[in-house]
Amino acid sequence: MWITTFLPLAMLVMLIFILQYYVFVLSRAARITGNFLPGPKSLPIIGAALEFGRTPVDLLKNLVRVTKEYGYVCRAWMGPHLFVLVADPVFIEPFFSSTVNIRKSMNYEFMNPWLGTGLLTSFGKKWKSRRKIITPTFHFKILEGFVDSFNTQGNTLIKKLKKHAGGPAFDIYKYINLYTLDVICDAAMGLQLNVQDDKNCEYVAALHEASEIIVKRSMSPWYFPEFIFNMSPLGRRQKALIKTLHNMSYKVIKERKMELSNNGKEGAGSTETDNDIGQKKRLAFLDMLLHYDKSGGNLSLEDIREEVDTFMFEGHDTTSSGLSFTLWSLAENPACQQKAYEELYEIFGTSDREATTEDLTKMKYLECVIKETLRLFPSVPFFLRELDEDVKIEGVNFVAGTTVLLAPFIMHKHPQYFPNPEKFDPERFTPENTRGRHPYAYVPFSAGPRNCIGQKFAMMEMKAAVSKILRNYKLSSGGRENVYSVELILRTVGGIHIKLENRK
Numbered sequence: 402m403w404i405t406t407f408l409p410l411a412m413l414v415m416l417i418f419i420l421q422y423y424v425f426v427l428s429r430a431a432r433i434t435g436n437f438l439p440g441p442k443s444l445p446i447i448g449a450a451l452e453f454g455r456t457p458v459d460l461l462k463n464l465v466r467v468t469k470e471y472g473y474v475c476r477a478w479m480g481p482h483l484f485v486l487v488a489d490p491v492f493i494e495p496f497f498s499s500t501v502n503i504r505k506s507m508n509y510e511f512m513n514p515w516l517g518t519g520l521l522t523s524f525g526k527k528w529k530s531r532r533k534i535i536t537p538t539f540h541f542k543i544l545e546g547f548v549d550s551f552n553t554q555g556n557t558l559i560k561k562l563k564k565h566a567g568g569p570a571f572d573i574y575k576y577i578n579l580y581t582l583d584v585i586c587d588a589a590m591g592l593q594l595n596v597q598d599d600k601n602c603e604y605v606a607a608l609h610e611a612s613e614i615i616v617k618r619s620m621s622p623w624y625f626p627e628f629i630f631n632m633s634p635l636g637r638r639q640k641a642l643i644k645t646l647h648n649m650s651y652k653v654i655k656e657r658k659m660e661l662s663n664n665g666k667e668g669a670g671s672t673e674t675d676n677d678i679g680q681k682k683r684l685a686f687l688d689m690l691l692h693y694d695k696s697g698g699n700l701s702l703e704d705i706r707e708e709v710d711t712f713m714f715e716g717h718d719t720t721s722s723g724l725s726f727t728l729w730s731l732a733e734n735p736a737c738q739q740k741a742y743e744e745l746y747e748i749f750g751t752s753d754r755e756a757t758t759e760d761l762t763k764m765k766y767l768e769c770v771i772k773e774t775l776r777l778f779p780s781v782p783f784f785l786r787e788l789d790e791d792v793k794i795e796g797v798n799f800v801a802g803t804t805v806l807l808a809p810f811i812m813h814k815h816p817q818y819f820p821n822p823e824k825f826d827p828e829r830f831t832p833e834n835t836r837g838r839h840p841y842a843y844v845p846f847s848a849g850p851r852n853c854i855g856q857k858f859a860m861m862e863m864k865a866a867v868s869k870i871l872r873n874y875k876l877s878s879g880g881r882e883n884v885y886s887v888e889l890i891l892r893t894v895g896g897i898h899i900k901l902e903n904r905k
């Protein structure tokens with residue numbers, strides 16, 4: 402009785418609601434933005450959804466194709482929602498430099514059950530205050546303290562790679578991913594998990610699987626509504642994984658908080674603390690947040706947990722992708738590899754000593770190699786903003802409610818800014834060759850107020866790891882074509898294959 406009377410009524414109300422939303426969004430956004438921009442044909446209800454395929458590989462290929470067909474600023478309707486793809490620095494600049502349009506799109510909300518509304522996903526007042534608190538955590542003096550960790554974890558990586566020296570091509574991504582996880586666990590939480598030695602760690606398995614579920618959900622519109630996702634097996638699995646992740650974060654935070662109370666003499670400005678036998682110990686990002694809280698900053702346990710989880714998520718996969726593509730690019734371009742090696746030889750000679758912060762600063766050519774890699778293979782190939790305010794650029798009105806897809810993966814290959822764009826050429830990033838280039842033509846770390854807070858850390862980590870690998874091994878092509886895929890992060894299907902040979 403209940404079902405026969407109320408269900409049809411509820412469905413009718415829902416249908417009216419959806420239609421109203423559809424007509425409202427479509428009419429306003431289409432009138433002002435959509436009609437003025439070129440883009441693929443839209444079908445009723447689903448819009449241009451079929452244009453983009455069903456897999457992360459299709460999505461990447463089709464975004465590139467659509468830009469080729471319709472230009473560096475074009476639009477696509479996904480159901481009632483208007484997406485505008487922007488891959489032209491002149492159009493991208495106002496979005497990046499805006500202090501109002503800083504809200505991430507709906508897709509980022511899929512991370513909320515795990516990350517809460519930490520720095521990556523929050524907006525408005527909360528984001529501003531968090532950014533202010535966390536910025537000093539990435540001060541150069543503090544980052545310097547992590548070089549030790551890059552080196553220690555790097556030595557484990559070198560040992561693990563040894564078995565491949567002189568052998569056939571293999572997937573180096575798997576090794577790099579564990580290296581970056583060891584580094585970020587140490588940096589974010591002060592934890593030595595040693596996942597390079599123990600791949601079966603429950604926390605790491607949960608972290609990997611939770612990241613995969615976020616990607617699966619963002620590719621499956623039927624999982625978008627919270628209540629449907631939560632009831633599905635995928636949603637239930639996510640809940641269990643997040644419990645493991647949160648339990649670990651809370652445990653570490655509580656332990657460090659206690660340590661800090663017992664060791665109250667250190668000030669918030671210090672980058673080191675004494676351990677119980679009086680040795681100096683480096684502070685993790687977590688310790689900085691705890692110091693802030695202790696000195697009256699008033700962060701709850703939940704606030705701190707959100708940020709620790711955000712660093713864990715955002716700070717390892719991005720760097721693994723950047724590092725692996727750098728190694729692949731060096732393997733495919735022997736002349737560039739030789740030049741990078743000669744620079745290292747100039748710095749270290751035949752010595753086996755560890756790299757210092759000063760050495761990392763001297764690796765100018767290697768820096769150009771990494772920058773050129775992130776041009777061709779930006780770890781975050783696309784990111785999304787939801788407009789809160791109308792923006793007018795070059796006569797085009799982008800109305801509030803539009804989702805803007807900012808596309809470094811495509812813009813970095815715009816021939817007007819990067820002639821012969823497919824060529825791997827690190828010299829593009831020498832100071833002379835950079836001069837005069839549009840400041841927003843190259844944005845692997847985003848730009849403006851919402852840029853990547855971890856970019857200096859990432860650059861130091863990548864230089865430390867690549868230099869260590871190059872000093873030990875010569876890299877050569879794995880002879881395999883990469884098939885690219887966009888899963889929040891840029892990846893290749895089946896990993897990144899190269900060959901290694903011992904240098905000594």
Ligand code: HEM
Binds near residue numbers: 521532719846847858
């Ligand atoms: C090669 C390495 C990296 C790349 C290419 C990269 C790139 C980016 C990009 C493009 C964004 C903006 C995303 C968006 O607007 O949706 C971002 C934001 C962010 N990144 Fe990175 N990232 C890297 C490494 C790191 C590391 C190592 C950390 C932490 C230790 C980190 C922490 C963050 C955080 C917290 C944000 C959010 C900042 C905010 O919204 O205020 N990233 N990153």
